[in-house]
Amino acid sequence: MGKIFEAMYGADGDSVETETEANKQHEVVEEAVENSVRRYPENLILPLGRTFDGNAKWRRDMRKVTINLMVQADPQEVGGKAVMFSGMSKNVGTSTVTAQVAKILAAEYSRHRVLVLDVREAGVSDAMTLDRAMMDGYSVDDVLSGCDSEGIFRMLVSSSDEQGRSAMISHQLREFIAKAREHFDWVLLDMPKQGSTPLADSLGRVVDGVAIVANTGVTRVPAINAVEEDMEQLGINLLGVILNFRKYPIPSWLLRFL
Structure with missing residues (x-):
């Protein structure tokens, strides 16, 4: 505020301002203060939330999953990559998997910066969302200005069923993801279940790949094959399928002897 203070009242040795000049300077100050407030939308960045750490084997498996994603999406380990996670149905643990992958990736890369875009179905949340902030006039740089430190950042995104608004949100998010890669x-995009939002097909073409989360005991192979064919036709890179809730009928201690 030092420079603004001087602009408003005049530095030492300046002549006394006229009323008109003072009003102009006052307007400059008000505009500067307004810009400083609008530079960063309030309540947009949220904590990752409570994550499920699981048992030791699940954590080891999730580390293997993450390493495989890194090798396929970022073989040179240079960062700046985007991956979408989408569930075959509800309650398959997509958000849990995304959060765990985010924690592992943040520990692996030098800048330790990971962004999770938590895409919700339309009307689910009343909180500040990324699409709402951008519709209100915040630029990509405005939003990213609040993410200068290390860590995992999470932002909500509200999808839309309206064709016109959905297309606008899609365009804004594609622009945002392109800029966020540099930051x-x-x-990571935590998407709703397959087929629940048109954003999945649009954003799937601009990310480096998509990981499908499936419930091992519920999801059927033909359903996964159908999704894979659809993605291939749309030019979406399917990185692989994450089998969650996998259970082993034979105890691990007994497997050692087989």
Whole structure:
């Protein structure tokens, strides 16, 4: 505020301002203060939230999953990559998997910066969302100005069923992801279940790949094959399928002897 203070009242040795000049300077100050407030939308960045750490085997498996994603999406380990996570159905643990992958990636890369875009179905949340902030006039740089430190950042995105608004949100998010690649090591999209939002097909073409989360005991192979064919036709890179809730009928101690 030092420079603004001087602009408003005049530095030492300046002549006394006229009323008109003082009003102009006052307007400059008000505009500067307004810009400083609008530079960063309030309540947009949220904590990652409570994550499920699981048992030791699940954590080891998730580390293997993450390493495989890194090798396929970022073989040179240069960062700036974007991956979408989408569930075959509800309650398959997509958000849990995304959060765990984010924690592992943040520990692996030098800048330790990971952004999670938590895409919700339309009307689910009343909180500040990324699409709402951008519709209100915040630029990509405005939003990213609040993400200068290390860590995992999470932002909500509200999808829309309206064709016109959905197309606008899609355009804004594609622009945002392109810029966010320069700011973060990884951008992870936590999407609703397959087929629930048109954003999945649009954003799937601009990310480096998509990981499908499936419930091992519920999801059927033909359903996964159908999704894979659809993605291939749309030019979407399917990185692989994450089998969550996998259970082993034979105890691990007994497997050692087989």
